[in-house]
Amino acid sequence: xxxxxxxVGVIGAGNVGSALVAMLLDESRFPALIEAVGAPLRxxxxxxxxxxxxxxxxxxxxxxxxxxxxxxxDDVDLLVELAGGVDDAYRYVRAALESGKSVVxxxxxxxxxxxxxxxxxxxxxxVDLIFEAAVGGGxxxxxxxxxxxxxxxxxxxMGIVNGTTNFILSAMTSDGAQYGDVLAEAxxxxxxxxxxxxxxxxxxxxxxxxxxxxxxFGTSLEGAAIAREGISKITADDVAFAKRHHFVIKLVGxxxxxxxxxxxxxxxxxxxxxxxxxxxxxxxxxxxFVEGAKAGPLMMMGQGAGGDxxxxxxxxxxxxxxxxxxxxxxxxxxxxxxNLTMVPQSELQSSFYLTLDVLDRPGVLAAVxxxxxxxxxxxxxxxxxxxGDEARLTLVTHLAMESDMAATLEDLQQVETVDAIGSCIxxxxxx
Amino acid sequence: xxxxxxxVGVIGAGNVGSALVAMLLDESRFPALIEAVGAPLRxxxxxxxxxxxxxxxxxxxxxxxxxxxxxxxDDVDLLVELAGGVDDAYRYVRAALESGKSVVxxxxxxxxxxxxxxxxxxxxxxVDLIFEAAVGGGxxxxxxxxxxxxxxxxxxxMGIVNGTTNFILSAMTSDGAQYGDVLAEAxxxxxxxxxxxxxxxxxxxxxxxxxxxxxxFGTSLEGAAIAREGISKITADDVAFAKRHHFVIKLVGxxxxxxxxxxxxxxxxxxxxxxxxxxxxxxxxxxxFVEGAKAGPLMMMGQGAGGDxxxxxxxxxxxxxxxxxxxxxxxxxxxxxxNLTMVPQSELQSSFYLTLDVLDRPGVLAAVxxxxxxxxxxxxxxxxxxxGDEARLTLVTHLAMESDMAATLEDLQQVETVDAIGSCIxxxxxx
Numbered sequence: 001x002x003x004x005x006x007x008v009g010v011i012g013a014g015n016v017g018s019a020l021v022a023m024l025l026d027e028s029r030f031p032a033l034i035e036a037v038g039a040p041l042r043x044x045x046x047x048x049x050x051x052x053x054x055x056x057x058x059x060x061x062x063x064x065x066x067x068x069x070x071x072x073x074d075d076v077d078l079l080v081e082l083a084g085g086v087d088d089a090y091r092y093v094r095a096a097l098e099s100g101k102s103v104v105x106x107x108x109x110x111x112x113x114x115x116x117x118x119x120x121x122x123x124x125x126x127v128d129l130i131f132e133a134a135v136g137g138g139x140x141x142x143x144x145x146x147x148x149x150x151x152x153x154x155x156x157x158m159g160i161v162n163g164t165t166n167f168i169l170s171a172m173t174s175d176g177a178q179y180g181d182v183l184a185e186a187x188x189x190x191x192x193x194x195x196x197x198x199x200x201x202x203x204x205x206x207x208x209x210x211x212x213x214x215x216x217f218g219t220s221l222e223g224a225a226i227a228r229e230g231i232s233k234i235t236a237d238d239v240a241f242a243k244r245h246h247f248v249i250k251l252v253g254x255x256x257x258x259x260x261x262x263x264x265x266x267x268x269x270x271x272x273x274x275x276x277x278x279x280x281x282x283x284x285x286x287x288x289f290v291e292g293a294k295a296g297p298l299m300m301m302g303q304g305a306g307g308d309x310x311x312x313x314x315x316x317x318x319x320x321x322x323x324x325x326x327x328x329x330x331x332x333x334x335x336x337x338x339n340l341t342m343v344p345q346s347e348l349q350s351s352f353y354l355t356l357d358v359l360d361r362p363g364v365l366a367a368v369x370x371x372x373x374x375x376x377x378x379x380x381x382x383x384x385x386x387x388g389d390e391a392r393l394t395l396v397t398h399l400a401m402e403s404d405m406a407a408t409l410e411d412l413q414q415v416e417t418v419d420a421i422g423s424c425i426x427x428x429x430x431x
Numbered sequence: 432x433x434x435x436x437x438x439v440g441v442i443g444a445g446n447v448g449s450a451l452v453a454m455l456l457d458e459s460r461f462p463a464l465i466e467a468v469g470a471p472l473r474x475x476x477x478x479x480x481x482x483x484x485x486x487x488x489x490x491x492x493x494x495x496x497x498x499x500x501x502x503x504x505d506d507v508d509l510l511v512e513l514a515g516g517v518d519d520a521y522r523y524v525r526a527a528l529e530s531g532k533s534v535v536x537x538x539x540x541x542x543x544x545x546x547x548x549x550x551x552x553x554x555x556x557x558v559d560l561i562f563e564a565a566v567g568g569g570x571x572x573x574x575x576x577x578x579x580x581x582x583x584x585x586x587x588x589m590g591i592v593n594g595t596t597n598f599i600l601s602a603m604t605s606d607g608a609q610y611g612d613v614l615a616e617a618x619x620x621x622x623x624x625x626x627x628x629x630x631x632x633x634x635x636x637x638x639x640x641x642x643x644x645x646x647x648f649g650t651s652l653e654g655a656a657i658a659r660e661g662i663s664k665i666t667a668d669d670v671a672f673a674k675r676h677h678f679v680i681k682l683v684g685x686x687x688x689x690x691x692x693x694x695x696x697x698x699x700x701x702x703x704x705x706x707x708x709x710x711x712x713x714x715x716x717x718x719x720f721v722e723g724a725k726a727g728p729l730m731m732m733g734q735g736a737g738g739d740x741x742x743x744x745x746x747x748x749x750x751x752x753x754x755x756x757x758x759x760x761x762x763x764x765x766x767x768x769x770n771l772t773m774v775p776q777s778e779l780q781s782s783f784y785l786t787l788d789v790l791d792r793p794g795v796l797a798a799v800x801x802x803x804x805x806x807x808x809x810x811x812x813x814x815x816x817x818x819g820d821e822a823r824l825t826l827v828t829h830l831a832m833e834s835d836m837a838a839t840l841e842d843l844q845q846v847e848t849v850d851a852i853g854s855c856i857x858x859x860x861x862x
Contacts, residue, residue, distance in 0.1 A: 023725065029584065035766055036581040132579065138726040140579030147578070148563065148571030148747040150467040153460065277732065280711050294454065295569040295733065295743035301708065302729035312726035316579040327760060335466055 005040050006322040009070040011047040011092055012082030013055050013063075016106055016133070019311035020080065021046060021058050024318075037322035045070045047083075071096040077325050080314060081105040090114050097121040097129065102325060104317040106133035106310055112207035115214065115221025116336060128330045130317040135161060135208045138309030139302035140316065141288045145215040146333065153293040154216040156256035158428070161208040163284035163304040164199035165231050165251040167191045169269075170282040172239045173248060179234055191284060201230035202267040205253045212288065213255035213265050218337035227266040227345040234269055237355065238423045241394055245381075247271035248279040252428065262343040269425050271353055276429040346403040351380075351430065353396050355422030356412065360391040364417040368393060371411045375404040390419070396427065436471050437753040440501040442478040442523055443513030444486050444494075447537055447564070450742035451511065452477060452489050455749075468753035476501045478514075502527040508756050511745060512536040521545050528552040528560065533756060535748040537564035537741055543638035546645065546652025547767060559761045561748040566639045567592060569740030570733035571747065572719045576646040577764065584724040585647040587687035589859070592639040594715035594735040595630035596662050596682040598622045600700075601713040603670045604679060610665055622715060632661035633698040636684045643719065644686035644696050649768030658697040658776040665700055668786065669854045672825055676812075678702035679710040683859065693774040700856050702784055707860040777834040782811075782861065784827050786853030787843065791822040795848040799824060802842045806835040821850070827858065 008024065010017055023029065024043045034040050046058050047067035055063060064070060071079050071092040079096040081103060083089050089110045093103050098121060105111065111118075111131050122129040132142045136159070145154075160166050164186065171182045183200070186192035198204045206226040213219045231251050242249050253267045272279045277299045281287040286304025291297050303309035324330055358364045365384075372379055372395075381396040397405070405424075412418050439455065441448055454460065455474045465471050477489050478498035486494060495501060502510050502523040510527040512534060514520050520541045527534050529552060536542065542549075542562050553560040563573045567590070576585075591597050595617065602613045614631070617623035629635045637657040644650045662682050673680050684698045703710045708730045712718040717735025722728050734740035755761055789795045796815070803810055803826075812827040828836070836855075843849050 019725070023582070029582065032584075033582055036763060038763075138723075139729060140575045143579050144571045144575065147751060148574050148744070151454070151460065151464055151746045151750050152743055153463075277711070280708070292569075292743060294450070294739040294746075296737070296740045298570060298731070298733035300729070300731045303727040306727070308725040309727045312583055312723060313579070315582045315725075319582050320578060323763060327758075329758060329760075332467060332469075332754060 005042045006037055006325050007042050007044045007075055007077045008080060008318060009045040009047070009073070009076035009078070010043065010080045010082065011067045011070055012084065013046050013048045013058055014082065015307035016310045016314065017046070017082040018055065018057055019307035020082070020314050023311055023315050033319065036319040038326045039322070041318065041322055044075055045073070067092055068095060071101070072099045076101060078102045078104065078318065078321055080318065081107060082314070086110050086113055093118055094121065097125055097127060100125050100127060102128035102321040102330070104314055104321055105131050106314055107131070108134035108204070108207040108211060111221060112210040113223045115211070117222065119221070119333060122330070123333070126330050128321040128324055130321055130331065131211070132317050133310045133313035135211050136286045136288055136300070137302065137304040137306065138312050139286060139288065139300050139304070140313065141300050142211070142215055143316070144300065145212070149290065149292060149295065150332070150334070152295050154257070154290060155293060156254065156291045157212045157216045157288060158252055158254045158278065159208070159212065159286070159288035160250055160278055160281050161253050161286055161288065161304065162199055162205045162251060163286060164192045164196065165205070166281065166286070167284045168200070169231060169234070169249055169251065172234070172236065173243065176236055176240065178236045179232060200232050202228045202251065205251060205267040209253035209255050209265050209267055212253070213263060215334060216255060217257065217263050217340060218334045219263055219265070219340055220336050224265060224342070227268070229268040231269050233423060235423060238353070238425060241353070242271050246274045247427070248274055249425065250278060252278070258343040258348070261340055263340050264343045264345070264348055266345060270428040271425055272429040278429070346406065348402050349399045350402060351397055351399055351427040352405055353423070353425045353427055354394070356393040356395070357419040357422060358391050358393055359417045359419060360386055360389055361417055364391070367415050367417055368412065371415060372397070372408055374411065375408045376400070377404050377408050436473045437468055437756050438473050438475045438506055438508045439511060439749060440476040440478070440504070440507035440509070441474065441511045441513060442498045442501055443515065444477050444479045444489055445513065446738035447741045447745065448477070448513040449486065449488055450738035451513070451745050454742055454746050464750065467750040469757045470753070472749065472753055475506055476504070498523055499526060502532070503530045507532060509533045509535065509749065509752055511749065512538060513745070517541050517544055524549055525552065528556055528558060531556050531558060533559035533752040533761070535745055535752055536562050537745055538562070539565035539635070539638040539642060542652060543641040544654045546642070548653065550652070550764060553761070554764070557761050559752040559755055561752055561762065562642070563748050564741045564744035566642050567717045567719055567731070567733065568735040568737060569743050570717060570719065570731050570735070571744065572731050573642070573646055574747070575731065576643070580721065580723060580726065581763070581765070583726050585688070585721060586724060587685065587722045588643045588647045588719060589683055589685045589709065590639070590643065590717070590719035591681055591709055591712050592684050592717055592719065592735065593630055593636045593682060594717060595623045595627065596636070597712065597717070598715045599631070600662060600665070600680055600682065603665070603667065604674065607667055607671065609667045610663060631663050633659045633682065636682060636698045640684035640686050640696050640698055643684070644694060646765060647686060648688065648694050648771060649765045650694055650771055651767050655696060655773070658699070660699040662700050664854060666854060669784070669856060672784065673702050677705045678858070679705055680856065681709060683709070689774040689779070692771055694771050695774045695776070695779055697776060701859040702856055703860040709860070777837065779833050780830045781833060782828055782830055782858040783836055784854070784856045784858055785825070787824040787826070788850040788853060789822050789824055790848045790850060791817055791820055792848055798846050798848055799843065802846060803828070803839055805842065806839045807831070808835050808839050
């Protein structure tokens with residue numbers, strides 16, 4: 001049977017879902033969409049939690065509360081999963097793939113946890129599982145990795161992939177404000193959730209790093225344990241120091257090759273030189289910086305969240321998969337590389353920024369610097385400030401092994417004149 | 432017959448060609464390339480001008496001086512045209528397409544002049560004509576426009592798409608040097624040609640704007656006349672003024688929608704606010720800034736030239752087209768939109784920066800400002816500087832029609848106290 005239309009079912013009509021429905025029903029764009037797919041797209045169902053609630057812009061005859069049936073019914077060729085969460089979404093996506101439907105999703109948590117398993121089903125059924133919007137909202141970074149750069153040996157992918165934390169850190173940088181005050185303001189403005197943990201502690205960014213790594217290096221998508229550190233301990237003093245020394249503090253997600261078969265994935269705050277392309281990405285913007293062996297450094301930036309930008313990325317996936325559907329094929333996806341090993345954080349090198357609250361006594365400097373020396377960690381900058389009995393030491397190290405730095409921190413806690421270890425932030429992007 | 436290998440012929444073994452040959456022969460990358468294409472790529476011929484000259488890295492048995500036969504011989508499935516120029520390249524590409532071979536090229540001049548005609552042949556023969564490397568070197572911007580953003584209504588594309596001029600303007604900004612001195616230095620370093628006209632007068636950028644516009648709006652690729660202005664008249668004073676007022680001068684290529692069916696394409700120097708994402712793109716880097724109706728602002732940056740980055744983009748095209756070749760299909764390309772009209776520069780609006788050399792006499796300000804007022808051009812900033820009899824006026828206007836500004840400039844030449852009109856630079860990116 002020749003297909004004359006591609007029938008689309010959508011699960012979820014929140015911010016992104018309703019923006020997508022508006023795009024699919026915008027008649028002025030029909031010619032462009034038909035040209036891209038080779039046939040019209042027809043929206044046949046929109047599953048929502050409660051069909052009695054108002055869903056402006058969604059024709060009421062398309063509404064249903066039976067999400068699982070949208071995933072499996074015969075008159076849907078392509079499922080768009082925008083429900084969010086992992087468990088329910090997993091059921092819908094798996095059911096759709098098993099019914100031979102292609103799936104487009106924006107669900108980073110689902111893909112980071114179950115992507116490899118779901119992709120295997122998609123391959124077996126010769127259908128697509130595409131998820132551009134799962135990383136970087138409207139930025140077409142994943143498609144670039146799986147098409148333009150598929151022949152490129154990628155060395156490192158480093159991104160600002162969480163808008164909430166970038167908004168907070170940008171505001172701390174421009175206003176000199178403290179973390180807690182800026183977070184409260186971000187919550188008031190709707191840039192941060194009432195419970196901000198997933199964003200500020202780096203869980204959201206970690207899921208995105210898992211996905212970036214899988215497309216850059218072929219690592220598996222099955223809930224990889226990623227070294228993860230959030231921004232909640234960053235102080236106004238840290239930001240001021242960074243500014244004075246021409247650095248900017250960003251929450252970065254990094255996936256990189258270590259040697260030929262090692263991969264490191266991590267999320268942590270980092271001081272980046274002001275001249276680094278990622279340093280100028282402010283507010284809720286996202287950006288991903290890719291270093292390829294031949295392509296050299298590349299960066300893509302754009303809106304990392306929001307209904308329209310995210311829906312725009314979802315629409316791009318629908319057009320790709322819709323065209324595949326017309327041609328009876330699927331898009332290429334990278335194999336999982338089985339010969340890669342995860343390199344623990346302790347085996348990596350970095351420069352570190354560190355603050356110590358110390359007693360302002362003779363000999364304190366000697367005691368502190370001895371600990372660094374004992375572990376072979378070389379100091380490149382040391383500032384002392386403070387009033388009366390208490391003083392603050394700020395140190396920046398040369399490149400040091402993470403394990404040596406960890407041992408240094410442990411020993412510093414035993415030094416009698418050290419009151420407290422304050423911040424410890426990695427410095428990246430100087431190479 | 433089932434295809435078990437995709438056979439590639441290359442015309443041209445210069446910088447890009449030899450980098451590409453190295454990538455195609457790098458055995459460590461074979462698994463990745465086979466996975467992307469679905470079959471091995473086999474390099475079967477490399478056409479060069481003189482087979483007796485040394486071509487390091489190119490196996491001598493692949494060398495031939497008969498480029499046209501590489502374009503047509505039966506054992507080539509996919510032609511890579513890296514010869515450059517228009518006339519010969521046109522013959523090769525046309526012959527290859529007519530023989531039913533897909534073509535990958537990095538030749539912006541060829542595509543800007545003959546793209547629509549060649550694309551029609553490619554369509555008729557159901558083969559590809561792909562040219563990612565023609566704009567922005569290693570930056571995958573064209574693929575983003577024809578895949579991820581194909582459903583997006585693009586409002587504007589603005590790019591720094593010429594590395595030579597960006598190198599010169601960046602150096603003028605960081606060193607305060609004059610254009611001529613920096614150009615000479617750029618020539619010494621190999622960043623500028625002995626005859627720099629194509630770069631510094633914006634011809635190269637204009638070809639790239641033609642291509643960006645065709646993929647963003649569906650305009651035709653047949654040597655469109657683009658309003659074009661180069662950087663050779665930019666002075667150190669202009670750069671200093673920009674710096675003082677937090678602007679950066681860049682050579683920008685712009686293609687944008689004007690109303691529903693109007694398109695403007697142009698290349699000219701522009702003052703951009705320091706906070707604009709394009710303002711921080713320095714040296715030989717390129718970047719393209721895309722404003723989509725739904726996706727919002729997006730920017731992609733990377734290395735705009737050089738053997739490896741350009742060859743990396745060519746390789747991405749080869750993999751896309753090689754996979755198509757295995758599946759007996761071609762990639763989707765936008766139709767030429769026939770209902771678009773070119774909007775002349777005179778109908779656009781801009782703010783302008785302008786310098787005037789004037790006689791330092793009473794009444795000169797009144798005479799000058801009257802001319803602006805007569806044409807309805809409103810002044811938002813005026814600086815006067817100078818020594819003795821001569822003075823320099825620097826003015827910045829509010830938004831004004833280009834035609835009104837042109838009339839103002841014409842009348843200013845008639846003002847007795849105006850010695851000379853110096854620079855006139857548009858200010859963009861403030862909206």
